[in-house]
Amino acid sequence: MNAVIHLICQGETLANRYTRFPANDELSETASAALNKMKVNIRAGSKIWLAPEIAARQTAAALGLRGEVVAHLAEPDYGHWAGLPVKQIMKDNSAAFHRWLSCDAPPGGESIAAIISRTSEWLSRNAGVQGDHCAIASAAVIRAIITGLLDAPLSAFQRIDIAPMSRTILTSTGNRWNICTLGEKL
Secondary structure, three states: OOEEEEEEEOOOEHHHHOOEOOOOOOEOHHHHHHHHOOOOOOOOOOOEEEOOOHHHHHHHHHOOOOOEEOHHHOOOOOHHHOOOEHHHHHHHOHHHHHHHHOOOOOOOOOOHHHHHHHHHHHHHHOOOOOEEEEEEEOHHHHHHHHHHHOOOOHHHHHHOOOOOOEEEEEEEOOOOEEEEEEEEEO
């Protein structure tokens, strides 16, 4: 039997709305309203994994899903930049911001390589699952999973766009994971 994992990108957060670095933000009111009108067909008995952040849990609840919180799916740690406006960091700490765009860790935070490593570990750990399953996480986590899955250079992470409330589908026959759909709107 084949395995399918639906990677659902959580809804728009307040950090997205106000162009800030994430800091465990809630969903925007617009996202909450839109998610409450959506349906996702996940079969009974499917595993559902959730990032630990509130937005992922709110997304799951709005879609009528409950699942296991998994630390490997956590939003990247933005360190000292968490909650700060991106424009402020670009202005006040331009050199560090450009290093971050080149995949370095933000001050006190997590590097792109570390994010890819932990998400790849989670995906490898679930290589033996069979059937349809679902994971709800941020766009950054899904970008890391895709970058790791493709064994792409770290710079690819910054070149993948994953919209809020979209679905990326991975399939496996047990030997390896493949990308079936990337960033499909729910």
